[in-house]
Amino acid sequence: MKFSKLALSSLLLIALVFFLVACNNSASTDQDSNDESDTSSDNGEQAEEGSEEEPVTIVYARGVDTTPGTDAVIKAFEEKFPHIKVEQREMPADTGQSHDQYVTLLSSQSSEIDVFNADVIWPAEFAQANYVLELDRFIERDGINMEDYFPGTVAAANFNGKQWAMPQYTDAGVFYYRTDIVDEPPATWDELIEMSNELKGEGGTEYGYLMQAAQYEGLITNAIEFIASYGGEVVDENNNVVVNSPETIKALEKMKEIVTSDFVPENILNFMEIETENAWIEGNAVFARNWPYMMSSSNDEERSEIVDNVEMARLPAGDEGTAAALGGWMTMINRYSEHPEAAWEFVKFISGPEGQKITAVEGGRAPTLSALYDDPEVQGVSSLFANPEFREVLQSAVPRPVSPIYPEVSDIMQIEISKVLTGDQTSEEAAKNMQEKIEAAMAE
Numbered sequence: 238m239k240f241s242k243l244a245l246s247s248l249l250l251i252a253l254v255f256f257l258v259a260c261n262n263s264a265s266t267d268q269d270s271n272d273e274s275d276t277s278s279d280n281g282e283q284a285e286e287g288s289e290e291e292p293v294t295i296v297y298a299r300g301v302d303t304t305p306g307t308d309a310v311i312k313a314f315e316e317k318f319p320h321i322k323v324e325q326r327e328m329p330a331d332t333g334q335s336h337d338q339y340v341t342l343l344s345s346q347s348s349e350i351d352v353f354n355a356d357v358i359w360p361a362e363f364a365q366a367n368y369v370l371e372l373d374r375f376i377e378r379d380g381i382n383m384e385d386y387f388p389g390t391v392a393a394a395n396f397n398g399k400q401w402a403m404p405q406y407t408d409a410g411v412f413y414y415r416t417d418i419v420d421e422p423p424a425t426w427d428e429l430i431e432m433s434n435e436l437k438g439e440g441g442t443e444y445g446y447l448m449q450a451a452q453y454e455g456l457i458t459n460a461i462e463f464i465a466s467y468g469g470e471v472v473d474e475n476n477n478v479v480v481n482s483p484e485t486i487k488a489l490e491k492m493k494e495i496v497t498s499d500f501v502p503e504n505i506l507n508f509m510e511i512e513t514e515n516a517w518i519e520g521n522a523v524f525a526r527n528w529p530y531m532m533s534s535s536n537d538e539e540r541s542e543i544v545d546n547v548e549m550a551r552l553p554a555g556d557e558g559t560a561a562a563l564g565g566w567m568t569m570i571n572r573y574s575e576h577p578e579a580a581w582e583f584v585k586f587i588s589g590p591e592g593q594k595i596t597a598v599e600g601g602r603a604p605t606l607s608a609l610y611d612d613p614e615v616q617g618v619s620s621l622f623a624n625p626e627f628r629e630v631l632q633s634a635v636p637r638p639v640s641p642i643y644p645e646v647s648d649i650m651q652i653e654i655s656k657v658l659t660g661d662q663t664s665e666e667a668a669k670n671m672q673e674k675i676e677a678a679m680a681e
């Protein structure tokens with residue numbers, strides 16, 4: 238496989254993270270048993286199956302879900318725990334906008350929501366700001382084995398030795414192709430360009446390729462994939478900013494070549510996941526980059542024009558191989574929730590084997606529990622889920638910089654990279670500006 242160097246170094250990193258997480262988990266035990274007082278609002282509910290309980294309603298906030306996944310998992314939970322009703326609160330599809338709304342709500346110590354989905358990039362910030370409950374004592378009490386989860390997803394929710402969230406599903410950027418138009422997906426970005434030029438218009442399509450190029454968080458995930466596939470990095474393992482490199486410059490050039498080509502929609506600079514998904518399921522493109530959930534939409538008989546004509550593969554490679562950005566969502570409990578026990582019961586369900594299986598089968602989302610990839614129904618979602626190598630893709634996905642000031646880092650990158658795509662500055666200028674501005678932000 239072309240992945241080799243990148244995959245190997247990422248795997249070593251994951252092994253290290255795994256080791257550190259194991260140390261953290263055992264080290265945090267004592268501390269956390271003292272934290273009971275944090276949940277002064279705990280009203281003492283014991284949400285045990287089958288017992289007679291006071292009815293309680295919890296509010297679960299999450300971004301727009303275009304798949305039936307969320308409804309299905311809530312329905313299954315309510316059937317199993319009839320005394321807990323889950324009310325949904327829909328947040329914006331754009332993770333940056335959701336982030337800002339959560340910060341407003343949580344910083345005012347509101348108890349309006351109990352449980353919410355957190356993007357993989359938020360835990361450090363939310364933990365530092367004390368917005369959410371530490372989950373260690375629940376995890377220990379209920380005997381949850383965190384080693385059943387992909388180590389990278391556990392590590393992403395761990396900050397200062399404590400677990401602040403439960404991994405719900407993981408995301409890695411994947412490549413979609415139309416099996417009624419091509420047999421094999423392109424192996425490199427250059428092949429993608431060649432094939433897109435050649436194939437656009439076939440099978441009723443208008444475009445060769447769809448990606449996320451709007452100025453928002455998704456742009457960063459697309460950019461990280463280009464940068465890593467050419468061997469570049471934003472921040473290295475010692476927390477040094479290393480983004481100003483020939484690799485970044487080459488990657489941004491390739492990204493620009495694609496975004497300004499004739500085979501993408503003219504308004505690609507407005508494309509987020511939802512625009513990608515809509516154009517894709519209408520059958521408008523030969524290839525697309527999105528997260529695994531788009532497989533569920535592609536095969537949705539009610540919405541999609543391309544049912545059974547879609548496969549997922551790894552993204553095309555640059556000089557150093559193929560790279561997928563690490564995304565994903567976890568569930569957190571609002572520190573000011575008035576129903577922490579019921580909230581935890583829901584978090585446990587949605588991030589446990591039953592909940593994750595429903596989310597995978599109904600919502601096309603990639604589980605964080607590795608054993609679920611051996612489940613025939615999960616394997617039925619796509620051939621990629623059934624492919625053992627996909628676990629490797631997920632585990633070796635490239636994280637965005639882990640920092641309590643990540644939103645600031647992301648804003649800097651969004652602005653500088655967008656300016657390259659709109660032709661307002663060169664890739665060299667962008668790399669230099671990102672280096673200086675991220676260094677300054679991290680030094681504050």
Ligand code: GLC
Nearest residue numbers: 332356357408454455564565
């Ligand atoms: C997906 C990913 C998330 C990422 C977002 C960007 O939802 O799971 O981690 O930040 O896309 O748009």
